[in-house]
Amino acid sequence: MTVSNDPAASETPATPDAGLPGKQGYDPHGVEERWYRFWEEKGLFHADETSTGSPYCIVIPPPNVTGSLHMGHALNNTLQDILIRWHRMRGDNSLWMPGTDHAGIATQNVVERKLRQEGLTREDVGREAFVERVWQWKRESGGTIIRQLKTLGTSCDWERERFTLDPGLSNAVREVFCRLYDAGLIYRGDYIINWCPRCRTALSDLEVEHQERDGKLWHIRYPLVSGTGEVIVATTRPETMLGDTAVAVHPEDERFRALLGQRVLLPVMGREIPIIADAYVDREFGTGVVKVTPAHDPKDFECGLRHNLPQIKVIADDGRMLASAGAYAGEDRFICRKNLVKQLEREGLLVKIEEHRHAVGQCYRCQTVVEPSLSRQWFVKMAPLAEPAIQAVETGRIRIIPAQWEKTYFEWMRNIRDWCISRQIWWGHRIPAWYCDPCGETIVSRTTPQACPRCGGTVARENQGSRGLLPDRLPRHRV
Ligand SMILES: [Zn+2]
Ligand SMILES: [Zn+2]
Structure with a gap:
């Protein structure tokens, strides 16, 4: 028996075996489309x-x-x-x-x-x-x-x-945002986030794909200010050194004990920066001395907070170097890398270049290399939200099968980082926050505010065709 795709032949199937495989084999179109239509119509x-x-x-x-x-x-x-x-x-x-x-x-x-x-x-x-x-x-x-x-x-x-x-779902997003904000679980702050210089937006940790790539490890000399020697720092991203505000060693690393408290002269920039001790340094990596760039690396950012280091951003949101990068201002970050390495070589500050295979984070949508960057964004506080999820597994209310993955789960949940929820794109829900020009107040509201609750200001300034308080003056946000 053959099956026809002719709609006239596909009225309510009389018997369930209509279209079953015959000698000529099974044709799913005849069977499945017809039955699906039947289910839907009924x-x-x-x-x-x-x-x-x-x-x-x-x-x-x-x-x-x-x-x-x-x-x-x-x-x-x-x-x-x-x-x-x-x-x-x-x-x-x-x-x-x-x-x-x-x-x-x-x-x-x-x-x-x-x-x-x-x-x-x-x-x-x-x-x-x-x-x-x-x-x-x-x-x-x-x-x-x-x-x-x-x-x-x-x-x-x-x-x-x-x-x-859809309007109903969009209202729900706004409602949830306001509830979490009122509960102190959503905040705006300056932290290291993943930035895609092509999409020009922040990305959450899950939106970054890590790919093993053949890269290089550049070993660079940082002379001591005292003129009595030097430290050698290894890095996979030399252009970020323009934003270094310290170099760090492990506090128990005997090799560098005498250097603690001394200062080095940051090559190219000529800035004096301290040598600090911090347990986050991996003694096995490179030379055991690491550069600290709080504005362009998540671990360095944390280290910078612990030691009260300045945060100098040197790469702009479009992937070009900022004025703070001195002579390299305006150059694309990868061109800057090449030129900077040449300069270090010319000045005798480049010790060696090693081949180095390592994981590089890239944007899950356009595969551009992601730049960790200091940025003002909106975050969800994760620790209080992870707590009930931890308890559910601890008390056995939820079981993880196989049980050996429990450890991974707990590790993940206990070290979870705050979740960056703002995106600088136009397609999506806008964060329901308004910024008052005269007094700087941030207003988070379910409805568009008519006046600032703090100063009463009603700055009538044109913004995207709407009048009133200035909504979303910063780059557009999306939840
Ligand atoms: Zn991208
Ligand atoms: Zn105000």
Whole structure:
């Protein structure tokens, strides 16, 4: 028996064996499309709010609207489908709630690429027109993954499908932000974050991919100010040395005991910086002396706080060197690296160059090498949120299988870093914060404030077409 894809032949299947494999093999189109349409037309996936069955509900982890199915989706959606169909057959009022995620950076990149084909950037078209273009792209091309989920046979309640930028969901985001802010769990601060100089946005730790690469380890001489010797520092990112504010050794490293309290002259910049002792130094790495660049390395940042070191940012948000980089101001960070190494060589300060394989962090969306950078961003305080998750496993309420991974879990949860939630992109929810010009107050609010609660100011200044207090004066934020 052959199966036809002719719609006329695919009315309600009379018998379940219609389209079963025959001599010519199994044609899934004839069977699966027909049955899927049958299920949908009969509303079999729709949860009825008046039903008296006991409720059973799964909210789909929303796939990216830019996405297409991969094996991971096939696996996790099949598991959800099995559970939801089982409960449906038991007579439960079963809802599998579907939707897609607006996928901020990924979607913005897709539309930016299209603009580039027209010779335009997002800045050329402006925020409002750009966001309108993204919506247009979403309407025309954003449905691939939903069609694919249907092809998989997933029994979602499609009448209830949502998108994370729908008004209801956007209000929920604002509500959660305000609640966490009021509870002291969201704050704004200056910390080291991962920065993508191409996307020009902050990234969370999870949005950075670490790839093993063949790199180099440059050994550089830092002369003692006293003129009685030198220390040799090894680094994989020599351009960051322009922002060094100390060099550090391990407090128990006998080799360098006599140097503690002395100062070195930072090459090229000619700045005097102290030699400090800190247990974060890995004695085995390089020479055992490390440079400390608090504005461009997360561990150096922490070390800098412990020792009250200045933070000198030398790389700008576009990946070019800042004025604080002296003669290298304006150069791209990698060109600066080359030229700086040449200068060190000329001045006899380059001891040697070693081949060095190491993990390099890159942007998960554009593969540009990420720059750890000091930046003012919004964060979620993670320790209080990790605590109940730790307890749940400690008390056995949640079991990790196999049990040997418990240790990894606890290590992760106990050392968790605060989560950077702001992104400098245009496609996404804006952080509901306003900054008062006259008094500097930050106002976090569920609704757009009409006046500053602190000084009463109502600065009527034009901002993106809206009047009132200046919303979001800094680069646009997204949750
Ligand atoms: Zn990027
Ligand atoms: Zn004010």
